[in-house]
Amino acid sequence: MGFSYTDPDIRIQLTDNAGLTKYERDCAGKKESRYLGHTFSAIHILPVEPVNLPETLTHFLEISFPPLLISPGAEQTIYLKFPVEIGVFLESGGKTDPLDVFSLAPLKFSLYGSPSSGVITRWYESDLSTGIPVTDLRREGVMSLHIKNSAAETTTVSRAVFDSTGMCLFYGDRVAMTATMEILSPSIALTTFSDTAPADCPNRAIDLYRIRGFSITKRKGYFMEAGTI
Amino acid sequence: MNVLGLFNLTLPSATDVESTVTSDNDFFATVSPRDILIFFVGIIAAYIIGLVISHHIRVRMSHRLKKDQLDILTGIIRAVLIIVAIGISLPGLLDLSVTIILIALVAIIAIIGVSSQKVISNMVAGLALLYESPFATGDFISTGGVSGTVVSVRLFSVRIRTTDGVYVHIPNDQIYSTTVSNNHANVARRFVYSVGIRYQDDVKRAEEIIGKILEENSFVLKNPAPAVFVSDITADSVVLTIRAWFPSNWKLTQDDISLSTAILPRIKDALEAAGIEMPYAQRVIWFANQPTVPADTTSKQG
Numbered sequence: 001m002g003f004s005y006t007d008p009d010i011r012i013q014l015t016d017n018a019g020l021t022k023y024e025r026d027c028a029g030k031k032e033s034r035y036l037g038h039t040f041s042a043i044h045i046l047p048v049e050p051v052n053l054p055e056t057l058t059h060f061l062e063i064s065f066p067p068l069l070i071s072p073g074a075e076q077t078i079y080l081k082f083p084v085e086i087g088v089f090l091e092s093g094g095k096t097d098p099l100d101v102f103s104l105a106p107l108k109f110s111l112y113g114s115p116s117s118g119v120i121t122r123w124y125e126s127d128l129s130t131g132i133p134v135t136d137l138r139r140e141g142v143m144s145l146h147i148k149n150s151a152a153e154t155t156t157v158s159r160a161v162f163d164s165t166g167m168c169l170f171y172g173d174r175v176a177m178t179a180t181m182e183i184l185s186p187s188i189a190l191t192t193f194s195d196t197a198p199a200d201c202p203n204r205a206i207d208l209y210r211i212r213g214f215s216i217t218k219r220k221g222y223f224m225e226a227g228t229i
Numbered sequence: 230m231n232v233l234g235l236f237n238l239t240l241p242s243a244t245d246v247e248s249t250v251t252s253d254n255d256f257f258a259t260v261s262p263r264d265i266l267i268f269f270v271g272i273i274a275a276y277i278i279g280l281v282i283s284h285h286i287r288v289r290m291s292h293r294l295k296k297d298q299l300d301i302l303t304g305i306i307r308a309v310l311i312i313v314a315i316g317i318s319l320p321g322l323l324d325l326s327v328t329i330i331l332i333a334l335v336a337i338i339a340i341i342g343v344s345s346q347k348v349i350s351n352m353v354a355g356l357a358l359l360y361e362s363p364f365a366t367g368d369f370i371s372t373g374g375v376s377g378t379v380v381s382v383r384l385f386s387v388r389i390r391t392t393d394g395v396y397v398h399i400p401n402d403q404i405y406s407t408t409v410s411n412n413h414a415n416v417a418r419r420f421v422y423s424v425g426i427r428y429q430d431d432v433k434r435a436e437e438i439i440g441k442i443l444e445e446n447s448f449v450l451k452n453p454a455p456a457v458f459v460s461d462i463t464a465d466s467v468v469l470t471i472r473a474w475f476p477s478n479w480k481l482t483q484d485d486i487s488l489s490t491a492i493l494p495r496i497k498d499a500l501e502a503a504g505i506e507m508p509y510a511q512r513v514i515w516f517a518n519q520p521t522v523p524a525d526t527t528s529k530q531g
Contacts (some may be wrong), residue, residue, distance in 0.1 A: 057476055064451075095451075109476055110451035115415040120476045123451045 003043055009104055010138065012088065014043065025088070027102040040092040047141065048087035048176045048208040049164040050121050052101045059164045059209065060222070062110055062121035063143070065128045067158040067229065068185060070149040078147065079133055080160070081126040081140045082105075084175050087208055092141075098211055104139045112161050113226035121161055132174075141175030144198070149183045157183070158229050160191055163222035165209055168193045172201035181224075189228050192221035268318040275314030279307035295365045297382035301355065304384065347402070348385065354401035356385040371411040372404055376482070392486070417450060417474045418482055422489070424496060425466030427508040432459060432467060437528040438499050445472050446492070448481070450474040471496075477483050 003014035011026040014036075021036040051059050057170055063080050070076060083105030089096045110123035127133070132142055149155055170176045178194040197204065260336070283303035290299060319330070342349065359382075364370050368379050377391035387404055389397045412418060426435050436457045443455040453474050460470035473492075481487045497507070 055480070057479060107447040108451055109448055109451060111417045111474060115417040115474075118416060120416050120450075121480075 001158050005045065006117070007138075008133075010086075010102075012045065015204050016188060023088075023099060025100055025102060027086075028104055030102060031216045032100055032102070035092070038092060040090040044087075044089040044096065046087055046089065046092065046205050047084050047137075047169055047171050048098075048205060049167045049169060050085045050103070050105070050124075050141075051082040051164045052085055052087075052208060052215060053103055053107060057109065058120040058122055060112065060119050060121040061164055061167075062112055062123045062159055063162075064123065064125045064159045068128060068147070069154060069156050070147055071154045072149055072152055075146065075148045078129070078145050079131065080143045080145055081124070081133060081135060082143050082177065083122070083124050084137065084141050085204065086138070089199070089206060096206060096211065098208060101208070104136075112159075118226060121159075135147040137171070137174050141169070143175060143177045143179055145179050145181060147181045147183065151183050151185045154187050155183050155186045156229050157181070157189070160189075160228075161222060161224050162191050162193070166193050166221060167207070167209075168195040169207075170197045170201035170203035171203050171205055172198075174201060175178045175205075176201040181228075183228065185203055187227045189224040191224060241319065247299045271310065271314045271318035276307070276311040277489040279303075282306055282310075297366050298359055301359050301382075301384055323388065347400075350402045351385040351400045354405035355382075355386075357405055358387075358401055363409050364414070369413070371410040371412075372399065373407050375399065379510045411430065412482070413477045417453075417478055418477050419453075419472060419474045420482075420488055422496075423460070424469045424471065424493075424500070425463070425508055426469065426500065426505050428467060430467070431506045432469075434503065435469060435500060435505050438503055438505070439469065439471060439496055442492075442495055442499055443471070448475050448479055450476070463510075465510050472495075478501060 003012070003015060005012040009028050011024075013022075013024045015022050015024070017035070021039075023032075023034050023036060024030040049059075049061075051057075051061055061082065063082055064078055065078075068076070068078065072209040083103065085101055085105070087098055088100040090099050091097075105124075106121045110121050112118050112121050131142075135142055145160060147157060160179070162179060168177065176198045178196060178198065179191060180194065181189050181191050183189045234456040266367065283306060286303055286306070287299055290302075316330070317343075364379055364382070366379050366381060370379055375389060375391065375397050377389040377395075377397060380390050380396075384401075386401055387399050389399060391397060414480070423433075423475065424439070439457045440455070443449045443457070449455050449457055455473035457471050457473070459467055461468035475482045475488065481491050500506070
């Protein structure tokens with residue numbers, strides 16, 4: 001079964017080679033090649049949670065953005081960019097298996113909290129906007145983040161940390177996520193994902209963490225207990 | 230005197246003991262095949278029950294306990310079940326009274342206690358390690374001059390594989406009574422390196438180059454931010470200290486050497502490409518009787 005996808009940055013190719021199918025990928029110079037020992041009925045190339053590269057180092061995503069002041073009781077929806085990782089899946093016998101994950105987005109890690117009780121995060125810096133920004137869907141997705149301040153004090157927010165085990169990724173004309181951050185106190189916030197698809201992104205991506213069996217139960221959200229700045 | 234009165238048991242008289250303890254010849258005459266069958270069936274049943282309980286514990290507790298803890302817990306449960314099965318079926322097999330069994334048990338425990346202090350000490354230390362969990366299988370630890378990856382944590386000992394592939398077996402009481410450094414206990418670790426540059430080199434430029442390399446490295450954590458600063462001015466060089474945090478569970482932070490070989494050569498190459506070089510050792514030597522060369526002696530002689 002032959003297949004080929006090529007753009008200026010990405011080349012994916014499946015070729016028959018002496019009875020075996022050879023998979024080759026070149027993503028901005030990062031190459032991957034392997035033979036497939038089984039047949040398959042379909043290939044899917046979809047966005048996946050941006051926490052899978054270069055290995056499973058963390059399942060938290062941290063987005064840093066310019067400081068935003070939120071007064072008590074106020075609510076604000078902002079749009080942030082997040083890195084996109086691309087997964088290649090093979091479908092055979094009604095089962096979908098991951099074959100490869102790659103990304104054009106820069107890779108950087110950070111520590112949220114202290115070294116003893118904190119978490120390693122996939123870190124990404126984003127601008128903040130109140131309208132949907134234009135992005136290259138191969139590199140960046142757009143997150144709609146609804147921030148609600150339930151605390152009694154005015155709070156500054158300049159980062160959001162998410163647990164990818166609850167992530168709901170959608171794609172269409174762009175890659176999108178919808179999330180909520182509820183500020184419970186100036187130093188504690190709860191981040192959750194919505195599983196409602198945006199109007200222009202009707203397709204739900206495959207949850208890679210489920211396929212790989214990293215988490216049996218989907219988490220309700222993540223408590224940011226190390227501050228929102 | 231009835232020393233076992235607390236348990237409402239009476240010690241048998243000498244004649245009772247004589248009548249209870251049978252000779253070797255009498256043993257096979259008094260023990261029926263049914264007793265032997267019950268004994269072995271009891272042991273096998275306890276073993277199977279132990280396996281079933283262990284399986285259920287592993288399924289239900291695997292998300293709460295580490296593999297080492299599960300191994301030790303299930304091992305203890307299986308051992309207790311076997312001992313209970315022996316304790317129940319043995320009196321019937323040997324036709325012994327509970328009193329005799331208790332006396333024998335106390336004697337055996339006393340003998341084991343005296344002769345196997347080290348073994349018991351290791352076991353108690355193993356239980357303490359199990360409870361405190363200072364490390365787990367897969368962690369890179371340093372203890373008592375040994376550094377390596379923990380292969381297994383058992384009731385009596387810990388097994389470590391060093392970076393050069395040597396298998397080290399350390400009794401638990403040694404580990405429990407000494408300092409243990411665990412590279413993976415925290416999610417992030419800080420590494421410190423020193424780089425010397427020449428006096429005539431631009432310090433700010435060197436700091437910028439090193440800072441850029443750290444910024445470009447995906448695994449140098451954004452927070453806490455890396456730092457590069459002049460930490461010493463020695464006879465030969467200006468010393469720059471580099472501090473950077475990395476994820477502990479990254480493959481290159483398993484040991485210190487892997488990370489050094491990944492980071493330091495890049496810093497050296499980048500500094501040299503910018504014309505900043507590592508200094509050679511240099512000394513200015515002063516002679517006590519400094520030889521003087523008369524000025525223009527040849528013209529006077531001439």
